[in-house]
Amino acid sequence: MGLRVFLLGFFLIFFLNSKTFASLDDYFPYKVGPTSANYGNTGLLETPNARFMEPGALRFSFSSSYPLEFTSLTATPFSWMEATYRYTEIKNDNYGPSSYSRNQSDKDKAFDLKIRLLREGYILPEFAMGLRDAGGTGKFASEYLVATKGVGSLDLTLGIATGGMGSDDNIKNPFTDISDRFKVRNNDSDTQGGGLNINSLFTGKAALFGGLEYSLKRYGLKFMLEYDTSNPEKSPSREMKVQSRFNAGIKYFLSDTLNFGVAFERGHQFRLSFSLKGLFEKDTLTKPKPKNVIALSNKQMESFKDNKDLFYRSLNKSLRDESIFLQAASYNDDSLDLAIASNRFSSFPRAAGRSARIVSALTPQEITKINVHSMNGDLEVAIFTLDRLEYDQAANYVGSPSEVLSNSKISSKSNKPLFLEADFKPTVNFPEFTWSLSPSLKHQIGGPEGFYLGALSLKLDSSVKFRRNLTFYTSLDFNVYDTFSEFNNPSQSKIPHVRSDIQDYLKEGKNSIQRMQLEYIFSPYNDLFVKLDLGYLEEMFGGFGGEILYRPFSNDSVFGLTTYKVKQRSFDQRFSFKEYTASTGHLSYYQDFIYGISGHFSVGKYLAGDKGGTVDLSRRFKSGFTLGVFATKTNLSKEMFGEGSFDKGFYFSIPVNLFYSDFKTGNISFGLHPLTKDGGAFLNRPHALFGILGDTKKSTLLRDWDDLLD
Amino acid sequence: MHKKFISISLLSSLIACSSLDSNRIAPGYVEAFKSIQGLLFSAENKDLTPQLVQKIPYATLILKIGKGAPGLLILESKKRERTYWVSADGVFIVIEDGRIIQTAGIENNLKRYVSNYSLTHSLKNLDILNAINYYSFNRPILNNLKVKSNFKKVGMEQVTILSKTRNLTLYEETINNEYLGWSRVNKYWVDKDNYVWKSRQYISPKLPPFYIEVTKKPT
Numbered sequence: 019m020g021l022r023v024f025l026l027g028f029f030l031i032f033f034l035n036s037k038t039f040a041s042l043d044d045y046f047p048y049k050v051g052p053t054s055a056n057y058g059n060t061g062l063l064e065t066p067n068a069r070f071m072e073p074g075a076l077r078f079s080f081s082s083s084y085p086l087e088f089t090s091l092t093a094t095p096f097s098w099m100e101a102t103y104r105y106t107e108i109k110n111d112n113y114g115p116s117s118y119s120r121n122q123s124d125k126d127k128a129f130d131l132k133i134r135l136l137r138e139g140y141i142l143p144e145f146a147m148g149l150r151d152a153g154g155t156g157k158f159a160s161e162y163l164v165a166t167k168g169v170g171s172l173d174l175t176l177g178i179a180t181g182g183m184g185s186d187d188n189i190k191n192p193f194t195d196i197s198d199r200f201k202v203r204n205n206d207s208d209t210q211g212g213g214l215n216i217n218s219l220f221t222g223k224a225a226l227f228g229g230l231e232y233s234l235k236r237y238g239l240k241f242m243l244e245y246d247t248s249n250p251e252k253s254p255s256r257e258m259k260v261q262s263r264f265n266a267g268i269k270y271f272l273s274d275t276l277n278f279g280v281a282f283e284r285g286h287q288f289r290l291s292f293s294l295k296g297l298f299e300k301d302t303l304t305k306p307k308p309k310n311v312i313a314l315s316n317k318q319m320e321s322f323k324d325n326k327d328l329f330y331r332s333l334n335k336s337l338r339d340e341s342i343f344l345q346a347a348s349y350n351d352d353s354l355d356l357a358i359a360s361n362r363f364s365s366f367p368r369a370a371g372r373s374a375r376i377v378s379a380l381t382p383q384e385i386t387k388i389n390v391h392s393m394n395g396d397l398e399v400a401i402f403t404l405d406r407l408e409y410d411q412a413a414n415y416v417g418s419p420s421e422v423l424s425n426s427k428i429s430s431k432s433n434k435p436l437f438l439e440a441d442f443k444p445t446v447n448f449p450e451f452t453w454s455l456s457p458s459l460k461h462q463i464g465g466p467e468g469f470y471l472g473a474l475s476l477k478l479d480s481s482v483k484f485r486r487n488l489t490f491y492t493s494l495d496f497n498v499y500d501t502f503s504e505f506n507n508p509s510q511s512k513i514p515h516v517r518s519d520i521q522d523y524l525k526e527g528k529n530s531i532q533r534m535q536l537e538y539i540f541s542p543y544n545d546l547f548v549k550l551d552l553g554y555l556e557e558m559f560g561g562f563g564g565e566i567l568y569r570p571f572s573n574d575s576v577f578g579l580t581t582y583k584v585k586q587r588s589f590d591q592r593f594s595f596k597e598y599t600a601s602t603g604h605l606s607y608y609q610d611f612i613y614g615i616s617g618h619f620s621v622g623k624y625l626a627g628d629k630g631g632t633v634d635l636s637r638r639f640k641s642g643f644t645l646g647v648f649a650t651k652t653n654l655s656k657e658m659f660g661e662g663s664f665d666k667g668f669y670f671s672i673p674v675n676l677f678y679s680d681f682k683t684g685n686i687s688f689g690l691h692p693l694t695k696d697g698g699a700f701l702n703r704p705h706a707l708f709g710i711l712g713d714t715k716k717s718t719l720l721r722d723w724d725d726l727l728d
Numbered sequence: 729m730h731k732k733f734i735s736i737s738l739l740s741s742l743i744a745c746s747s748l749d750s751n752r753i754a755p756g757y758v759e760a761f762k763s764i765q766g767l768l769f770s771a772e773n774k775d776l777t778p779q780l781v782q783k784i785p786y787a788t789l790i791l792k793i794g795k796g797a798p799g800l801l802i803l804e805s806k807k808r809e810r811t812y813w814v815s816a817d818g819v820f821i822v823i824e825d826g827r828i829i830q831t832a833g834i835e836n837n838l839k840r841y842v843s844n845y846s847l848t849h850s851l852k853n854l855d856i857l858n859a860i861n862y863y864s865f866n867r868p869i870l871n872n873l874k875v876k877s878n879f880k881k882v883g884m885e886q887v888t889i890l891s892k893t894r895n896l897t898l899y900e901e902t903i904n905n906e907y908l909g910w911s912r913v914n915k916y917w918v919d920k921d922n923y924v925w926k927s928r929q930y931i932s933p934k935l936p937p938f939y940i941e942v943t944k945k946p947t
Contacts, residue, residue, distance in 0.1 A: 044868040045908055045933045236909030307817060
């Protein structure tokens with residue numbers, strides 16, 4: 019009866035769409051938009067809707083009740099795709115036997131995916147399909163098709179689900195008309211987890227669910243009422259009575275990105291929640307414009323011809339005002355070559371443009387070409403040959419970056435950098451010593467001993483540069499406080515313990531040498547780069563090896579080869595080694611696709627001696643914000659690999675630029691392997707060549723070309 | 729707004745770093761700390777001195793938007809009662825009768841302001857109830873947002889602008905749009921000739937308050 023009343027009301031309103039006050043709504047104090055459901059994906063309370071976050075958004079959600087508590091991270095790599103990674107605490111169930119996990123409650127990891135099938139139109143609602151708890155243990159596995167329609171301040175949702183959300187069994191599963199195999203759901207979950215059981219999708223009982231959301235925007239409030247068809251009481255391990263299928267809740271928006279919620283669910287459960295969202299598609303903070311450089315008089319410019327040293331010093335000084343560091347310069351008859359490096363601008367065209375602006379103010383009109391040699395570290399990565407006249411016009415708003423490009427050339431001579439043969443080379447006193455001290459956090463999340471175990475330490479990073487390209491790096495870690503003494507879960511891995519002894523490394527590796535390594539990078543031929551490493555390369559391995567990267571400048575493809583001979587370090591991470599040695603190496607292929615999508619494909623031998631391949635797909639937004647996923651499959655069987663079946667994970671990287679009102683290089687990166695396993699393990703390599711050179715291809719420089727005048 | 733949440737979460741671990749050498753000790757954290765300071769507390773601009781204003785041969789005012797750093801605007805032109813002001817970083821504002829009636833160069837701009845009473849008229853006739861004002865914006869576009877306003881006289885105050893102190897009368901204007909729930913109080917510090925030397929004005933539901941101090945009055 020309840021479902022019928024709900025459906026009748028729903029259909030009456032569903033097709034009476036009218037979008038009112040569209041522009042006025044933009045001016046409410048808070049943008050009361052789509053919110054996080056309990057499970058982290060965009061939805062109502064227990065049920066999803068067809069709404070999505072903005073592309074390039076990242077949302078952290080927390081939702082607590084008894085017995086289920088959800089902590090999730092949701093991202094939108096595309097406007098039509100939403101992915102959620104979630105930890106569920108099942109408070110009335112144990113993680114394992116008390117000898118293994120004491121009295122810790124059960125934790126379940128899960129991955130959700132939602133894809134938009136149709137955008138909302140004037141008549142038609144927005145359609146989406148989704149998978150809940152795909153690829154996990156399947157405790158909450160559900161599949162659904164859902165439609166949502168906005169009617170003024172009301173959002174109406176109706177969907178059909180199978181799996182956990184289909185437990186109410188209030189409608190015939192429409193897929194059974196296609197094939198009988200949809201009639202019975204195979205609940206035999208993969209004991210190792212980690213795989214997607216395609217055969218069980220949209221099978222078994224089905225149920226119609228739905229709900230409505232009403233936004234009271236001037237107060238930043240959203241009211242929700244839903245018909246929830248999940249039925250967790252039927253799970254053998256939990257007892258959750260469903261006294262009512264109607265759930266109701268309120269969300270309060272403290273700001274555009276932060277909201278708090280309270281809900282009453284299943285007729286007897288109260289739930290508290292909050293979610294925090296970051297929008298990283300665009301840089302919304304205004305950055306400083308190029309500094310105004312007053313052009314010299316003709317007389318002053320002429321004097322530079324006779325006193326080039328004075329010119330170079332003036333150039334050096336003006337560039338420094340923009341935090342651009344002159345590495346070399348040559349004042350020719352009709353052109354000026356300068357090599358620059360900057361830790362302020364991540365966009366090479368921006369640094370080149372600002373340098374050209376300064377050169378133009380200091381040089382006479384006879385200088386018709388400005389050749390900016392951009393450097394990253396000690397490598398020359400690109401040459402911007404700019405037409406001076408075209409640039410000046412564009413800088414004075416009589417032209418555009420595209421017009422400058424039409425008379426410019428972007429090239430590369432990585433093996434013949436300007437600093438080797440320039441007229442002016444700033445004096446650098448080698449060896450050059452630098453250091454910094456920062457707080458550092460280490461974590462272990464979701465283990466049997468405790469959901470979160472961590473350590474706070476001080477990290478002392480130092481480097482000694484003996485000459486260009488040859489540097490000795492040291493990273494020392496001094497423990498301040500940790501909870502790692504609670505570790506009680508030694509590795510049971512059947513293959514060499516190259517990563518799974520992480521607990522021993524964390525427990526014993528207090529006050530340790532994280533890295534102590536000599537590194538040499540050079541470019542023997544144009545577009546070919548070589549890196550050689552020797553020392554304690556990472557926390558768990560030391561040894562020697564190298565990397566070759568071939569980056570054809572005008573091509574979107576990059577090729578790499580790594581090979582290392584390493585020995586496992588002792589748990590205390592000081593100077594001694596354990597017995598295990600390994601040879602590891604990979605052939606890599608990097609390719610840029612459309613829509614900012616990049617692929618990194620590698621095959622080779624991993625640290626534990628297993629052989630296989632890794633696929634890494636990521637999307638980079640205009641702001642530099644990057645979302646990526648990776649998976650590795652090797653010749654290890656599921657049983658040998660253990661829980662999870664194969665190595666996989668996700669990562670995101672947020673440019674620090676987005677948090678500051680000035681330009682800055684660097685990223686805040688976060689990566690997550692759901693499980694620390696020995697199979698498919700790479701050697702950790704700081705300063706990997708692709709990291710230094712990946713954004714220096716012609717195509718990526720052209721991608722940022724509009725920054726030239728900014 | 730979305731920038732704030734990550735910054736604020738770092739605050740507790742950063743306070744202790746504020747007096748350390750930012751080049752060596754936790755450089756990233758120290759930068760973040762400075763950024764948070766700017767977000768939570770008003771930023772300063774120590775370059776704005778009476779000497780600087782004295783040297784500039786034009787009328788000037790100091791504009792501060794929300795918790796941003798104050799910046800100097802120079803009078804670009806004047807047409808009857810309208811004054812056009814411009815900053816070095818490309819912010820333009822048009823002031824008429826002490827009230828901001830147009831802006832450019834900001835993330836959300838006031839394109840047009842129309843009222844049935846001028847500010848001066850309203851200040852002289854405080855018994856006017858519910859003066860009607862219409863605001864039009866771009867990014868996003870919204871035309872003729874109807875805003876009611878009421879004025880009241882608060883009293884005399886001594887106001888110091890760049891070392892110069894004046895006795896000014898403070899008036900408060902309560903503006904309100906019921907549909908949006910946008911209700912704010914604007915403040916105007918006015919001399920006996922009804923010239924607005926200092927003000928705090930809300931010009932858009934999407935923008936923080938604009939603080940204006942006239943440092944050199946247009947002739």
